[in-house]
Amino acid sequence: MSSPGAINPLDTKGLTFRHLIILATLTFVTILYSATVTIANVALPDIRGALSATQDQITWIVTANIVATAVATPLAGWLAGRFGVRRVILVAILGFIVSSIMCGAATSLGALVIYRIGQGAFGAPLVPVSQAYLLRVFPKHLHTSAMAIWGMGAILGPIIAPTFGGYLSELYGWRWVFFMIVPFGIAAFLSVSVVITEKTELTRLRLDWIGFLTLSIAVTALQFMLDRGERNNWFDAWETIIEAGLAGLAFYIFFTHSLTAKNPFLNPRLLLDRNYSLGLTLVLLFGMLNFTPMVMIPPLLQDLQGYPQSVVGLLLATRGLGTLVAFTTMFFASRVDPRIPIVIGFIMQGVAGLAMAQFDVNVTTFDVAWTSALQGLGVGFIWVPMAVVTFATLDPVQIPQASAVFHLLRNIGSSVFISMSVAIMLRGTKVNYAEISEHVSSYNEALRLPFVMGHWSTDSLSGLAALSGEIQRQAMMIGYVNSFYFFAFTSLASVPLVFFLRRPAKSPAT
Numbered sequence: 001m002s003s004p005g006a007i008n009p010l011d012t013k014g015l016t017f018r019h020l021i022i023l024a025t026l027t028f029v030t031i032l033y034s035a036t037v038t039i040a041n042v043a044l045p046d047i048r049g050a051l052s053a054t055q056d057q058i059t060w061i062v063t064a065n066i067v068a069t070a071v072a073t074p075l076a077g078w079l080a081g082r083f084g085v086r087r088v089i090l091v092a093i094l095g096f097i098v099s100s101i102m103c104g105a106a107t108s109l110g111a112l113v114i115y116r117i118g119q120g121a122f123g124a125p126l127v128p129v130s131q132a133y134l135l136r137v138f139p140k141h142l143h144t145s146a147m148a149i150w151g152m153g154a155i156l157g158p159i160i161a162p163t164f165g166g167y168l169s170e171l172y173g174w175r176w177v178f179f180m181i182v183p184f185g186i187a188a189f190l191s192v193s194v195v196i197t198e199k200t201e202l203t204r205l206r207l208d209w210i211g212f213l214t215l216s217i218a219v220t221a222l223q224f225m226l227d228r229g230e231r232n233n234w235f236d237a238w239e240t241i242i243e244a245g246l247a248g249l250a251f252y253i254f255f256t257h258s259l260t261a262k263n264p265f266l267n268p269r270l271l272l273d274r275n276y277s278l279g280l281t282l283v284l285l286f287g288m289l290n291f292t293p294m295v296m297i298p299p300l301l302q303d304l305q306g307y308p309q310s311v312v313g314l315l316l317a318t319r320g321l322g323t324l325v326a327f328t329t330m331f332f333a334s335r336v337d338p339r340i341p342i343v344i345g346f347i348m349q350g351v352a353g354l355a356m357a358q359f360d361v362n363v364t365t366f367d368v369a370w371t372s373a374l375q376g377l378g379v380g381f382i383w384v385p386m387a388v389v390t391f392a393t394l395d396p397v398q399i400p401q402a403s404a405v406f407h408l409l410r411n412i413g414s415s416v417f418i419s420m421s422v423a424i425m426l427r428g429t430k431v432n433y434a435e436i437s438e439h440v441s442s443y444n445e446a447l448r449l450p451f452v453m454g455h456w457s458t459d460s461l462s463g464l465a466a467l468s469g470e471i472q473r474q475a476m477m478i479g480y481v482n483s484f485y486f487f488a489f490t491s492l493a494s495v496p497l498v499f500f501l502r503r504p505a506k507s508p509a510t
Contacts, residue, residue, distance in 0.1 A: 019137065019138060019146075021195050022133075022134070022137060022195060022196070023134065023138075023146060023149055023150060025188075025191045025192060025195040025196065026130040026133065026134055026150055026153075027149060027150050027153040028153065028187070028188055028191060029089065029093070029126050029130055029153070029188050029191075029192065030126065030127060030130060030150060030151075030153025030157070031153040031156050031157045031160070031184070032093070032096070032123075032126070032157070032181070032184050032185060032188045033096075033123045033126045033127055033153075033157070034153060034156070034157025034161075035157035035160055035161040035181065035184065036065070036096075036100065036119055036123060036157075036161070036181055037065065037066070037069075037157070037291065038157065038161050038162060038291065038294050038316070039161035039162070039165045039177050039178070039180075039181065040061050040062060040065075040116070040165075040177060040178075041062065041162065041294050041295055041298050041316065042161075042162045042165050042166045042169060042177065042298055042309055042312050042313045042316060043165065043166075043169040043174040043177045043309065044058050044059075044061065044062075044295075044298055044299060045058075045298065045299055045302040045303060046169060046173075046174040046309065047061065047112070047174050050174060051108060051109040051112065052109075053109045054231075055299065055422075055426065056227070056228075056230060056231055056422055056423075056426055057109060058109075059227070059295065059418060059419070059422050060109070060113050060227060061109075061112060061113060061116055062291075062295055062418060063223060063227055063415045063418055063419055064113045064116050064117050064120070065116040065117065065119055065120040066120060066291075066411050066414050066415035066418070067117075067120070067219060067220060067223045067411075067412075067415045068116070068117040068118070068119070068120030068121045068124070069120040069121070069123060069124045069411045070124075070219055070408055070411035070412045070415060071121070071124075071215070071216045071219055071220065072120065072121040072122075072124035072125070073124045073125070073128060073404055073407045073408040073411060074212065074215065074265060074266060074404045074405065074408050075124070075125070075207075075212070075404070076088070076124060076125040076128040076129050076132075076403075076404045076407075077128070077129075077132070077401040077403070077404040078207050078401075079125055079129075080125070080129050080132065080133075085129055085133045085196060086192065086193075086196045086197065088125050088129055089125070089126065089129060089130070089192050089196065090189060090192055090193060091122075092122050092123065092124075092125045092126055092129075093122075093126070093185055093188050093189045093192065094122075094189060095118065095121075095122030096119060096122040096123050096126075096181075096185055097181075097182055097185035097186065097189070098118075099115050099116075099118035099119040099122055100119060100178050100179070100181040100182055100185065101178070101179070101182060102115040102118065103115040103116060103119065103178040104175040104176070104177075104178035104179040105175070124407075127407055128403040128404045128406070128407045130150070131147075131150070131387075131403050131407075132399050132403045133196075134146055134147070134150055135147075135391070135396070135399055135403075136396065136399070143388065144330075144384070144388055147384050147387055147388060148327055148330050148384050151327055151383055151384055151387075156320070156324070157320075159317045159320030159321060159324065160320075161177075162294075162312070162313040162314075162316035162317055162320075163313050163314060163316075163317040164180060164313075165177040165180065165313055166308075166309040166310045166311070166312055166313020166314065166316075167309075167310045167313065168180055169309045169313075170308055170309040170310045207265070208257075208261060208263060208264055208265035210253075210257050210261070210265075211254060211257055211258055211261065211264050211265025211266065212265050214250045214251075214253045214254040214257065215250070215254050215265065215266070217246065217247075217250040218246075218247050218250035218251040218254060219247075219412060221243045221244075221246040221247035221250060222243075222247040222416065223415055223416070223419065224243050225240055225243035225244050225247060226416060226419035226420060226423065227419050228240070228243075229423060230422075230423040230426045230427060266401070266404075266405055267398075267401060270394070270398060270401070270402055270405070273393055273394055274393075274500075274501075274502060275389055275390060275392060275393050275501055275502055276390055276391070276393070276394055276402060278390075278497060278500055278501050279386060279389060279390025279391075279406070279501070280390070280405065280406065280409050281497060282342070282382075282386055282390075282494065282497060282498065283386060283390070283406055283409050283410045283413070284409040284410070284412065284413040285346075285413065285490065285491075285494040285497075286379075286382055286383070286386065286410060286413070286494075287409065287410035287411060287412065287413025287414040287417070288413040288414065288416070288417035288490055289349050289375075289378075289379075289417070289487065289490060289491050289494075290379060290410070290413075290414055291414050291418065292414070292417050292418050292421050292483075292487055293319070293352075293356070293372065293375055293487070294316055294319065295418050295421075295422075296421060296422075296425070296480060296483060296484075297312075297315070297316065297368060297372070298312050298316070300359075300363075300477075300480050301315070301363075301368065303476070304361050304473055304476065304477060305361070305363070311365065315365060315368045315369055315372060316372065318368075318369045318370075318372045318373045318376070319372040319373060319375055319376035319379075320376060321373060321376065322372070322373035322374060322375065322376030322377035322378075322379075322380065323376040323377065323379045323380035324376075324380070325377060325380065326345070326376070326377045326378075326379070326380020326381045327380045327383075327384065329380075329381075330380065330381065330384045330385065337503055338385030338386075338388055338389045338501075338503065339385070339389070339498050339499065339501055339503065341381040341382070341384075341385050342381070342382050342385050342386055342389075342498045342501075343495055343498050343499075344378075344381050345377075345378040345379065345380070345381030345382035345383075346378065346382065346491050346492070346494045346495045346498070347378070347491075347492070347495060348374055348375070348377055348378030348381065349374075349375050349378035349379070349382075349487075349488075349491040350488050350489075350491035350492035350495075351374065351488075352371045352372075352374040352375040352378065352488075353375075353484050353485070353487040353488025353489075353491055354484075354485075354488045355367075355370075355371045355374070356371050356484040356487070356488075357481050357484040357485045357488060358481075359477070359480065359481065359484070360477060361473060361474065361477050378491075387406075389501055389503075390402075390406060391403070391406075393502070417490070420486070421483040421486060421487065422483075424479070424482050424483045424486055425476070425479035425480055425482065425483045426479065427479070428475070428478050428479030428480075428481075428482040428483070429472070429475045429476045429478070429479035430475075431475075432474070432475035432478045432479065433471055433472055433475035436471045436474065436475060437468075437471055440467065440471070
């Protein structure tokens, strides 16, 4: 028997058929966005070959999309207040569809990156505006259940996208991973145009352009520095120094302006709420962990072992299945202290990272599947309670802007950590290739043994090329292992922060 005041996830008091239709529509919109974040991952090696890109350049397709989302996300609250939820979502979906078509038609890496920026910019308002609208129209005692169902969209996308994207890419080419989004986009556009009929009064607040532009410049410069740092040998290049200086200056102007402006772009007073400020830190860390394995695993499997895209897509989908199980569990666990599943989730991701750090060049599909599922399980245990705890003590009027900042930091965390992980992998590859190559010498007696060398040889160009390829393969695997250890450390280091959160007060289902 539940205790007095406990929240029953199956309590439907105050729930109407219109609530269910709105929930289904906004969940579908979230699926549309979440699918595009991960859909290109499975085809990265093919895109790299088709567009003649290097390993660090190809990640721009992922990070450019996330950065554009991060930069445009804080506009979501202002846009919704200025033009209304319905208009914002419809225009965002329409631009999203056009950008997806252009991504599929791109003929160069630069063009594809630009169109992916368009996808991210138009997709940015979809999640925070949907979340804020959902929290506003649903009774407060149903927020946890509604968020659990709505959050399904965030994990169904990563299940659908790599699975179908892998098969379509293998059968028809990488362009179809973008073209497949179009029918989903059209269906979402029609659903929103019919279901969302907002009648709330629009606000006429002025946009703080100084805050918006300085934040955009800071985030973009930081991302450029991280994406191109390893290629430019970091601070040995003037480009990196300029980008770091620009990012630092822009962040400084943004923070000082936010503290002194009458109506800042992002209200620093929100940080006075303890749960919200800690929630922002946790969501930044969550974002750092969220998509990184999905970017690192496909090239590992395809470059080092030659896995077909359809198999890679299925393996990535196991992560989504793990998250689905966690979300389903959280739907029936709303009475549990939300800090408990958050801690469990971070520990699960840490354990998954440590397990991935044990991979070698002979890694099996089972190894990838169970670690991906465990990482996804951790994502699901963290997301819903973290979102509920973060916004639990805020005034409902503050939720739209607070939600925009929440998703901004999540996206910044994702883009920055992906770039850092790729840089660690590339650095590890170069360092270990140099160290292993030192042992390839005519003075190394082991290289004279036939059962050691096999088809490799130091006496012919073909034999040396084969030996160099194997050294590169082993060195790259060590680079991946280093990045997985970095992932595990970040996840486990996040756990102590959770205990500083306050448990939300229980409210009766009224």
